[in-house]
Amino acid sequence: MRAFAALFVVILAIIAYSRVEAAEAADPAPFDPIASVVMHPRCMNCHQDESPRQTDAAILHRPLVVRGKDGHGAPTQPCQTCHQATNTADGFVPGVATWELAPLSMLWEGRTKQQICEQMKDPARNGGRRSGEEVIEHMKVDPLVLWAWSPGAGRTTPPLSHEKFVEALEAWVSAGMPCPQGG
Numbered sequence: 001m002r003a004f005a006a007l008f009v010v011i012l013a014i015i016a017y018s019r020v021e022a023a024e025a026a027d028p029a030p031f032d033p034i035a036s037v038v039m040h041p042r043c044m045n046c047h048q049d050e051s052p053r054q055t056d057a058a059i060l061h062r063p064l065v066v067r068g069k070d071g072h073g074a075p076t077q078p079c080q081t082c083h084q085a086t087n088t089a090d091g092f093v094p095g096v097a098t099w100e101l102a103p104l105s106m107l108w109e110g111r112t113k114q115q116i117c118e119q120m121k122d123p124a125r126n127g128g129r130r131s132g133e134e135v136i137e138h139m140k141v142d143p144l145v146l147w148a149w150s151p152g153a154g155r156t157t158p159p160l161s162h163e164k165f166v167e168a169l170e171a172w173v174s175a176g177m178p179c180p181q182g183g
Contacts, residue, residue: 032113034117037165048101049067065077067101094152106125114182117180146162
């Protein structure tokens, strides 16, 4: 009888472990869908150190431009020299009225998913946003963020729709803004 009871306990443990494993496989970590967007070239190309990147291959911007003191390019060649309020008619030159590199405090170049997640929670490194709700609001209304979903000809868009991205942000905030471990 003891052997039967021990076998029964082992079987229950296996079933419980299998259910937990299946749930984890079916439900990715709350930050994963967000990472699929913020680590996409439409975001990463402007969250750089000294020069923006172009295309999905993240090549250095041509012509070569630099950040400048305020993130708007060098005084002799500010971003708005080419980047206007909207994409050009042919879609070749992207545009938003506030075109600029992300502030250096929001640098994601070379960072892991875990590091970007931690950074998005830190007001000193996320543009001064002190709550998850402020991070969500930024992602909902900032013209440069929204541009990622209408980038012009020949540019891919993030893997989630903007609506699904905001839903993922809301779920992440509701879960307490957990970050992945180990990368």
